[in-house]
Amino acid sequence: xxxxxxxxxxxxxxxxxxxxxxxxxxxxxxxxxxxxxxxxxxxxxxxxxxxxxxxxxxxxxxxxxxxxxxxxxxxxxxxxxxxxxxxxxxxxxxxxxxxxxxxxxxxxxxxxxxxxxxxxxxxxxxxxxxxxxxxxxxxxxxxxxxxxxxxxxxxxxxxxxxxxxxxxxxxxxxxxxxxxxxxxxxxxxxxxxxxxxxxxxxxxxxxxxxxxxxxxxxxxxxxxxxxxxxxxxxxx
Numbered sequence: 001x002x003x004x005x006x007x008x009x010x011x012x013x014x015x016x017x018x019x020x021x022x023x024x025x026x027x028x029x030x031x032x033x034x035x036x037x038x039x040x041x042x043x044x045x046x047x048x049x050x051x052x053x054x055x056x057x058x059x060x061x062x063x064x065x066x067x068x069x070x071x072x073x074x075x076x077x078x079x080x081x082x083x084x085x086x087x088x089x090x091x092x093x094x095x096x097x098x099x100x101x102x103x104x105x106x107x108x109x110x111x112x113x114x115x116x117x118x119x120x121x122x123x124x125x126x127x128x129x130x131x132x133x134x135x136x137x138x139x140x141x142x143x144x145x146x147x148x149x150x151x152x153x154x155x156x157x158x159x160x161x162x163x164x165x166x167x168x169x170x171x172x173x174x175x176x177x178x179x180x181x182x183x184x185x186x187x188x189x190x191x192x193x194x195x196x197x198x199x200x201x202x203x204x205x206x207x208x209x210x211x212x213x214x215x216x217x218x219x220x221x222x223x224x225x226x227x228x229x230x231x232x233x234x235x236x
Contacts, residue, residue, distance in 0.1 A: 001082065002029060002098045003075045004054065005064065006047025010209040015045075015100040016053050017213060020220050024207060025050065027103035027227065028174075029057045034228040035107035037114055038096065044078050076189050083184060091180050097189060102174035103216055104203040104225045109175050116195045117177060124182040124191035128173030130204035134163045170196060173204040 004025060008014035016023040025043075032041050043054040044062050046069035051061045068078045075097070083091050094117065096110065109128050117126040134140065139156045142149040151157045160166045182191035202224045207213050219225055 001079050001095055002032075002041065002043040002054070002059065002100060003078055004043050004045040004047070004050045004100050005069050005073070006045065006050055007069070007071070009071070011207075011213060013049065014207070015047075015050050017207075019103055019207075019213065019216055023053050024103055024213075025053060025100035026057055028098045028100055028105045029054070029059060030228050031105040031107050031110065032096070032098045033058065035110040037107075037110055039092065041098070042082065044082060076183070079189065080183060083180060091184075093180060094177050095180055095183065096175065096177040098175070099206075101207045102205070103207060104205055104219070104227065105174040106203065106225075106227060109173070109197070109199055109203065113175055113177055113195075113197045116197060117179075120195060123193050123195045124187065125176060125178040125189065126195040126197060127176035127190060128199045128204070129170040129196045130173045130199060130201050132169040132171050133201075134166070137166055138169055139166055171204065173197070173199045174206075 002025070004015045006013075006015070011017050015025045018024070019027065029041065029043075032038060041059040042062050043050070043059055044064045045051050045054065046064045046066065054061050062082055064078060065081065067073070068081055079095060079097070083095075094114070096114070098105070113126045113128055117123055132138075139151075139153050139160060141152045143152045176189060178189050178191055183189060202219050205212065205216055205219065207216055
């Protein structure tokens with residue numbers, strides 16, 4: 001499932017914004033196609049331009065209902081809605097979430113995650129993760145009151161003032177997949193227990209705003225990531 005709602009406020013038309021001359025969404029979709037691991041790849045969107053781009057990339061398009069296309073709409077609800085509308089068709093055993101804002105997803109990340117989920121019957125989901133850099137570690141974070149700032153977790157920070165003393169914390173990387181049974185039971189896309197698959201830092205970049213898009217351009221220009229060969233979408 002490729003959640004690709006229109007109406008981005010941070011970057012107008014974000015999902016199809018150009019990154020090195022290629023629509024942003026084409027990177028993650030290209031990795032999903034190249035992985036060969038999906039029976040279907042479906043974009044859920046309310047936006048005509050995004051739908052046209054996705055058809056040009058050779059994937060299916062599902063018209064997202066209006067009530068699931070708002071700023072407050074949850075991706076989980078959109079995926080569950082799609083499953084509920086399959087009618088007589090058998091639902092997939094596993095659903096992978098291919099997020100357009102993760103341009104540095106690669107086929108090996110998808111394969112490693114899905115293989116780990118298949119090998120662990122007790123696991124209900126899997127997600128790639130990146131280690132949170134020390135400077136952004138939760139125990140280093142501050143909170144503000146007026147003009148003043150203080151550690152958000154002062155006790156933990158006092159006990160572990162340096163990098164070596166802190167436990168590793170992790171952020172979502174660039175891919176997750178969930179057993180459909182767990183999702184439809186109401187346990188969410190990250191149903192527990194959830195396997196964590198470590199990936200290198202640049203590959204977890206999420207394009208949320210203009211600075212992220214510029215950073216992604218710089219990462220590509222510096223050759224810090226190796227991606228499948230990209231091609232522009234054909235006419236839908």
